[in-house]
Amino acid sequence: MRSILFLLLSLLQSAVFLPSMAVGTPPAKSDEPIEIGAIFAESGIAAAHNQPLIEMTRLAVKKINDRGGLLGRPVHLTLFDNLSTPIGSAVAAKKSALHNVVAVIGAHWSSHSLAMAPILQKAGIPMISPGSTNPEVTKGKKYIFRACFIDSFQGLAMAKFAHDDLRARTAVVATNIDEDYSTVLGQFFCRAFEKSGGRILEEIGYRGSANDFSAIIGVIEKHRPDVVYLPGYTRDSGLFIKQARKMGITATFLGGDAWDEIETYAGESVEGSFQSAAWHPEVPFPASRELKKFFTAAYGKEIANNSSPLAYDAAMILADAILRAGTTDRIAIRDALAATKDFQGATGSITFDENGDPLDKAIIIIEFKDGNRVFKQTIQP
Known part of the structure; x- marks a missing residue:
């Protein structure tokens, strides 16, 4: 078992240095979809807990595309299953990089994001976690952000x-x-x-x-x-x-x-x-009221998960950053994310500090x- 684990980790480490994972983004045709990755648990012990966030991420992408996409291009979301494990999360991060995504939304559990973040940081791929509250997730990693408060x-x-x-x-x-x-x-x-x-x-x-x-x-x-x-x-x-x-x-x-x-x-x-x-149906934010209506219209039910609006916010923050960057270049997107200020989300106003954490995020x-x-x-x- 240890030898298998060692082999997996060795493959992950070597994969980080593949040419396709270099910082920056290969040029794309103007009519090609913008590829965004999402890393969550579709299987395993975290699947039930992650499913509402997957729903919200897809809903956000639908909203973005209903409004005409980004930079005149549609957005395509590719979901990578992390199997509810840190190793699965690291493998998913490597796969997303090979898929040439411009950014990644996820993961939700801190143990999963802690495994992903170093790989995406080294690859120069912006990542925004909806709900990983462990302070170490973003610490010292300029490409890693979060939409939630910290522990x-x-x-x-x-x-x-x-x-x-x-x-x-x-x-x-x-x-x-x-x-x-x-x-x-x-x-x-x-x-x-x-x-x-x-x-x-x-x-x-x-x-x-x-x-x-x-x-x-x-x-x-x-x-x-x-x-x-x-x-x-x-x-x-x-x-x-x-x-x-x-x-x-x-x-x-x-x-x-x-x-x-x-x-x-x-x-x-x-x-x-x-x-x-992070959220309750009674929070007074305009974006929250809009999200509740949109969610009910799309799924025929009310929001039952208090963390899932963070996934919606994470996707919309990323979309806002891509628009402000004016390009799908990963470096430019990272810089735009870092400059996020007073973004009005469903979970409140979001301004990132130097660690990629939201300032003044209420509980x-x-x-x-x-x-x-x-x-x-x-x-x-």
């Missing part, structure tokens, strides 16, 4: 909410040790909660593929904390909460922006919990109440 602020915001609004003074933190997103976000919450005067009674790790959380829940039962911070993904967090409630845990559960559609696994057990998010706190996701408050940086 240092997300952890701080939820710690502040727990301490100031919920009056929590003790917490247990349980993280998915298989995912960088979960472990890093958990660390940021711990630091911020302790700095505010709260006490972290215990930090516990679990495997993302776990189905039985009774041992960890037993530790929580022993500590009787005010809150349990659970920065996992939909499946593991949902199962965890459901089992905890059955075992009599009464602490308030708190989660991050990856709790999309957690009700699928937690059911009514998620009642009374809170999560941080929304959502409460699970009476079977609904209720807008609780907005926390500004």
Whole structure:
């Protein structure tokens, strides 16, 4: 197994230096489609979580083409399945480069983007992630951008909410040790909660593929904390909460922006919990109202995923950058992305800082109440 893994990684490293992956973009005929890549999970454990973002990315491209395309040319989106793994994400990044895309939208999970970003950075291909919140995704990589807030602020915001609004003074933190997103976000919450005067009674790790959380829940039962911070993904967090409630845990559960559609696994057990998010149907942004109408007209349903509008914003930010660049040259697109200022998206106004991260991106706190996701408050940086 190790030899196969080594071979895959070696192939990936060597592929980065293929001539077709050189910085800049080969000239195209004026009537040829503009090729944009999208890297998400169509298969594997992340597929259900990624599907709404794929929908939104396709919807954005439809919107762009309905308006006449970009620079007088239609936009063609090619989706590359990352198989829900970091290695699959790296392979998808290599494939997108060989496909001569002008830019890449994705990935969503931080562990996937962390694997992709160095390859696309070295190839000189702009990448914009909708929801990878790990700070390391963009750090030191001038071709890599994101549409979301970062975990240092997300952890701080939820710690502040727990301490100031919920009056929590003790917490247990349980993280998915298989995912960088979960472990890093958990660390940021711990630091911020302790700095505010709260006490972290215990930090516990679990495997993302776990189905039985009774041992960890037993530790929580022993500590009787005010809150349990659970920065996992939909499946593991949902199962965890459901089992905890059955075992009599009464602490308030708190989660991050990856709790999309957690009700699928937690059911009514998620009642009374809170999560941080990038979007809610009640946000007051004009672009959000427009997106809700367009989405319902296209799919015949309402937006049920709080992260998916980030994919729409990522695609529209990229389109805006291509228009401002006036060319499909990758270097020019990167420069235009870096110069993005006051872009009015569905998730708010976006201006990139020197790291390719949005400045002043607010966090929304959502409460699970009476079977609904209720807008609780907005926390500004």
